[in-house]
Amino acid sequence: MPAPSPYRGDFPILERRIQGYPLAYLDNAATTQKPRAVINALSSYYERHNANVHRGVHTLAEEASALYEEARATLARFLGAPSPRQIIFTRGTTDALNLVAAGWARPRLKPGDEILVTRMEHHSNLVPWQMAARERGATLRFAGITAEGTLDRESFASQLSGRTRIVAISHVSNVLGTINPARELIALAHAAGARVVLDAAQSAGHLRLDVRDLDCDFLALSGHKMYGPTGIGVLYGKADCLEEMQPVQGGGGMIEWVEEQEAAWAPIPARFEAGTPNIAGAHALAAAAEYLRPRLEPAQQWEAGLTAYALERLAAVPALQLYGPRDPARRAGVFSFNLPGLHPHDVAEVLDGYGLALRAGHHCCQVLMRSLGVTATLRASLALYSDSGELDRLAEGLSTARKALSA
């Protein structure tokens, strides 16, 4: 009898039944479900503390401001950042990466400079760099991937040069599940004189992150992929990088003073947070970080065990083509695969009939899809509430779908 996850009961939505089956939510790379602690943080904020931050002296404004700044400090601790002022609240990873590309990279890039990304980047860590490169006459280069779906380190190292200004890499691939050796890649990039932007959207909430140990110059994450709400994320930056970065949005809260023709910026991080921020979201994201704090290590082990089991079960599905590394130690719980001759959307539709929530498509990775020679894949992705019973159900569902659709 497979053991259920010890964390499942913390997530109210998992009590739902879909098509008569208990919900097997395997779309966690897209967004995770929210524990009660996060839902309570959102509702208690609006029921008890709601006010705008920073500009009020009344009690609720003081409370809202304190909760917002406490959230910043909590996220700084979560990432091992030296100071809360190095945490900028954004709408999510996409917003954070666009801020670095527009506010830090664009003013710095010169014609002939290079930006190095990998072929496994999500569009959010690719298109902003295309835009910056095109505007500044810089060149975008791609580190290749191996046949197994890991980053080709030789390709990466050989494309670093004195012209490389920025290296933008994902920590964990949202398609292949590959865990990139971030620390090593960052050291290589630094040795070449480049700054490194780490897309941690898929690692936050699954792997312990320590920005000082990683030594990344910037790191972006999304709250909703680490059990927090949508519409809130974080950009971490080294203090000198943030001091160099230009604000991209002007407005309230980001200035020290404003004259008719000019304005002076507020100190970091307020400089990058124009307008009323997502206060409730920041507070609830902090609740997610606090939820994870004592659970991250045991959950990481739980997910690693399930990853090994999933590889075994998927390998046993007849004809299934799995993308990404076979070695469970080198990958996270994200699995992309296809059943030959069947469109992933059709298979996902059949699986939904068994209460299995999977994603099908290009997963915002069209460059990678071309490298894999496909236009779309099915993707199952795990979270700390996943369990082996769900993976058994997935394997059976895939076999059933194959028979039903191949007739």
Next chain:
Amino acid sequence: MSVELYRAAVLEHSRNPRNAGTLDSPSHRARAANPLCGDELEVTLLLAGGRVTAIRAAVRGCIIAQAGASLMTTAIEGATEAEARVRARDFRAALEDPHATLPPSLEPLTPLLELHQHPSRIGCALLSWLALERALDPGAGT
């Protein structure tokens, strides 16, 4: 908002600010503005023989900003440049730590520790100190 914040000592300094205005021939000057409310002030000072021999603050701001600036100038006038930096650091640290007390050199500023109960107003009391720090070290506190 509690009236505790507006004790007699604070009100007295705001109504009769010490060292108000601008020095004609300062050796150092700097401005600071509170982005949250628009208050602004300028500190001018004369550094002679390593000592702040004169200091003025021109303030357009709330009672806390005015009294804070007045108290700042009394704490800094006559201090050495090094002492001024230490006092700025000590006062900032004391406001940011809810359990802090002030060193003897800053004892007259004790009524401002009531700001521990009103964190959104701490910036008002620090505004003149920020200008002082910028006057001594251009680029400080940006």
